[in-house]
């Protein structure tokens with residue numbers, strides 16, 4: 001199927017599933033445990049109905065907004081995803097270039113496979129770096145300094161990964177880090193010649209932003225992946241958020257907040273926003289769908305902070321619903337990864353084009369000609 005024939009994200013997902021070896025596709029597509037949150041993140045949007053205003057002038061539609069203090073062509077941003085080179089050779093650069101062309105913010109993961117400095121040089125558009133508070137606070141402080149030097153506009157602090165989620169699809173396929181492949185997955189790799197195994201095992205595959213740390217350890221038995229796994233700190237608390245906010249002194253969102261209480265605390269600790277997120281259903285299974293938490297979170301933090309609904313967006317109309325419930329913007333992970341796997345940069349382009357067309361068409365049909373005019377009355381919970 002050609003990219004232009006993909007009518008929606010579901011088509012791109014199907015193309016990605018054909019193109020990738022099964023273990024790699026499952027790594028993108030899967031979630032934790034029974035994948036209840038993964039499914040709910042998407043299906044929860046169906047519980048909201050859109051209430052149109054008719055006979056409004058919708059000859060032009062204004063969609064621009066600001067996220068992390070940066071201009072955005074419409075209220076969408078790209079979430080951080082690690083190990084992107086596994087999905088396509090062109091990796092993070094392909095995604096960031098497509099985001100820039102669409103006037104959208106790109107977030108680079110700490111677990112990315114492209115150096116943050118290189119990405120900043122190649123892409124002029126607004127950029128966020130996704131950071132962790134590691135056991136070695138020096139490593140986190142080093143990232144803050146590097147992001148300042150490289151001109152990143154914001155930080156997203158991920159707080160929902162004190163341990164890795166239980167992704168059972170990855171266990172079945174043997175996709176662990178470093179990769180140890182089972183017989184079944186080796187077969188699947190062999191059957192997908194478009195996708196090159198060297199992308200995974202070759203020298204280019206690297207956690208590019210942290211690998212320098214491991215050079216220092218090279219004489220020891222520890223691998224890069226062991227090193228990073230050992231850096232996750234279960235004792236991180238609010239004081240650490242205060243510390244990071246002071247160090248960075250710029251737009252900072254806490255990613256993985258779910259409750260109004262934690263949202264309030266995030267802002268009180270120095271963050272400028274929150275990303276309501278359950279990590280795309282990859283961490284705590286059973287956590288609520290982000291869209292269902294928007295109203296309460298917005299009420300808790302007031303008008304000023306960024307409230308970003310992260311996860312489950314598969315249609316432009318989902319973004320409209322999230323905004324009417326009080327979100328500043330939405331954020332997507334899998335939707336652009338499906339595009340990337342299906343067709344590299346052009347595939348990401350296709351995903352972003354489809355979503356933005358759907359978004360604008362939905363606003364037009366809803367009778368709203370300015371994204372700032374979206375109001376609570378434009379959505380209601382489906383009457384059972």
Ligand SMILES: Cc1cc2nc3c(=O)[nH]c(=O)nc-3n(C[C@H](O)[C@H](O)[C@H](O)COP(=O)(O)O)c2cc1C
Pocket residue numbers: 027028029041079080081082109110111112130158255277278279280281282310311312313331332333334335337
């Ligand atoms: C393959 C993959 C890798 C991810 N890696 C990271 C990561 O390194 N850091 C992070 O904070 N979130 C990561 N996430 C979570 C995303 O940032 C985002 O929260 C999630 O994908 C949103 O849900 P969606 O896929 O339904 O849009 C990852 C998600 C996927 C699918």
